[in-house]
Amino acid sequence: MAGETGKDQLRTALVVLATPANPAAGPGGYTVANGPPTVTADSEAVRKWFSSKGFDVDPVVGIAFSISGPGSLFNRTFGRVDPESTVEYDQAALAGRLDKDLLRYVAAVVIGPPPDFGPGNP
Amino acid sequence: MTSERNVIRDAAAQLRMAGFSVLQVSSTTINIAGPPTLYEQAFECRLTAEERPARKAQSPDDTATFIECPDTDVQGLISTSGTAFANLLEGVGIEEPRYYFSASPLPPSDSYWRLDVPGGVSLAANADLAHRDGVTGKGITVVMTDSGHYAHPYFAARGYRVGPVVLGPGATEPERDESGHGTAESANVFAVAPDVNFTMVKMSFVNTIGAFNAAIGLAPDVISCSWGSDKQKGPLSAADLAASAAIAAAVAARIIVVFSAGNGHFGFPGQHPDVISAGGTYVGPDGSLQASDYASGFASTIYPGRNVPDLTGLVGLRPRAAYIMLPVEPGDKLDAELGNGKPFPDGDQTGPSDGWAALSGTSAAAPQLAAAAALVKQTAPHLTPAEVRDVLRSAARAVTAGHCFDRPGMNHRAGAVPDLATGAGLVDVHRAVLSARLWADHHESEAGPVVI
Numbered sequence: 001m002a003g004e005t006g007k008d009q010l011r012t013a014l015v016v017l018a019t020p021a022n023p024a025a026g027p028g029g030y031t032v033a034n035g036p037p038t039v040t041a042d043s044e045a046v047r048k049w050f051s052s053k054g055f056d057v058d059p060v061v062g063i064a065f066s067i068s069g070p071g072s073l074f075n076r077t078f079g080r081v082d083p084e085s086t087v088e089y090d091q092a093a094l095a096g097r098l099d100k101d102l103l104r105y106v107a108a109v110v111i112g113p114p115p116d117f118g119p120g121n122p
Numbered sequence: 123m124t125s126e127r128n129v130i131r132d133a134a135a136q137l138r139m140a141g142f143s144v145l146q147v148s149s150t151t152i153n154i155a156g157p158p159t160l161y162e163q164a165f166e167c168r169l170t171a172e173e174r175p176a177r178k179a180q181s182p183d184d185t186a187t188f189i190e191c192p193d194t195d196v197q198g199l200i201s202t203s204g205t206a207f208a209n210l211l212e213g214v215g216i217e218e219p220r221y222y223f224s225a226s227p228l229p230p231s232d233s234y235w236r237l238d239v240p241g242g243v244s245l246a247a248n249a250d251l252a253h254r255d256g257v258t259g260k261g262i263t264v265v266m267t268d269s270g271h272y273a274h275p276y277f278a279a280r281g282y283r284v285g286p287v288v289l290g291p292g293a294t295e296p297e298r299d300e301s302g303h304g305t306a307e308s309a310n311v312f313a314v315a316p317d318v319n320f321t322m323v324k325m326s327f328v329n330t331i332g333a334f335n336a337a338i339g340l341a342p343d344v345i346s347c348s349w350g351s352d353k354q355k356g357p358l359s360a361a362d363l364a365a366s367a368a369i370a371a372a373v374a375a376r377i378i379v380v381f382s383a384g385n386g387h388f389g390f391p392g393q394h395p396d397v398i399s400a401g402g403t404y405v406g407p408d409g410s411l412q413a414s415d416y417a418s419g420f421a422s423t424i425y426p427g428r429n430v431p432d433l434t435g436l437v438g439l440r441p442r443a444a445y446i447m448l449p450v451e452p453g454d455k456l457d458a459e460l461g462n463g464k465p466f467p468d469g470d471q472t473g474p475s476d477g478w479a480a481l482s483g484t485s486a487a488a489p490q491l492a493a494a495a496a497l498v499k500q501t502a503p504h505l506t507p508a509e510v511r512d513v514l515r516s517a518a519r520a521v522t523a524g525h526c527f528d529r530p531g532m533n534h535r536a537g538a539v540p541d542l543a544t545g546a547g548l549v550d551v552h553r554a555v556l557s558a559r560l561w562a563d564h565h566e567s568e569a570g571p572v573v574i
Contacts, residue, residue: 012292118349
């Protein structure tokens, strides 16, 4: 449900921070409430970098935060992407796009798929 | 510019003398009525009737009759120039047809078995008795992340507390719910917990986790999510890992998180170990219970030992689970899709823009369980999210008939609970509140008397 800012479509993505192996992980090795998530990243430095580029930056929750901005800003930062497409930039794909000092702190930038059920598919 | 009082008085008198009924006089206008011939005679004009396209309340493609004076260039204007009224009236404006655009707060009637909100859902979830006990969710905050919330008259007419919509990352137009899903499912919350403070976080469908994180930022008691993706096997994607961590962070902060189990999907995050996973039970016209064949039930391979669902809310049967009549934004996606003119069960037999649609799925079950959790939390504020889930499960009504969605890895028959069809069974709100009260009494006795 992306919106319009003038002719420049508002877009959003999730920035997923790199995490260490979690010794308190739950079933399947995944994070649960008994072993709260930790990040190795200097998350503030990563957030400030996106903010300096002009993105609106949300607070970190768990291991991720959201960025929003006009489509032109996304295109300048990540290359031109179809607004309707799903994209996951891993660290390799982000090389050359993010500040190289911050690259190791970012696991991925994700423009996610819509839900398989729920809104649009009750 | 305000006319002089004596000019207004003289104009009204002259209009009466001409034969008009004077309905109202203000400082700038005089409201009059009379037959068309009287207008033509008094203002020396011609009047014609024109059929023009008009959007009325219940039908988008329609026409309406407009009265026009072809002697002037301005639509609906009669000139008084050259008439006996020239010095008294600047002109005469002809009223246009007008319609109420909002939907009715009352649902339409139809001929098939289904539940209404709030009554049918409240009764089938056994919430009425809790309400009669004064447990209605007051003081508890429920946040839903979904497609938005339209200010349907249904909510205002019942006095529900709906806060301003919060926009998740990338979402726009807070007053709209283009899908209708969020508006509809929120009515399930109020059916079970009518006095909660409710906020909708409208999400961009490409950043659902961002919306969920925004919901956490509001620090509610309960977050209800009626969406998810189909994940039968790991490994989890980066976005899923982020969702998993966000849920863990929310629950660690004592926020109760409810997710739909899926409608035939191996629902994620509905299988996350920390959430209350909402499946489906169908209550028939005779009150009988059976597992909904529209709802998911499975053993997670991503989280070994995790069975889905935890318990169930009210969900219809295939093919469309058209089961609960819910308010939506008139003419939105759901309204148009389900009001397709086909008889039940392929359509819901409502209009395509009447602001009502019959639907359910585990999208309806999640807000029902979220609301039940709100009542438990109101009764026993010290309960952790895991304890609230335990209370809901222990109080659930056993469901021993039917089976869940039919697909490899599912199609489990309901039997001795807990099972993989309905988990612990159908939510029983009154029993859950009583259990929570016992827990609270026990907690207080262990901690010593509460001094007020």
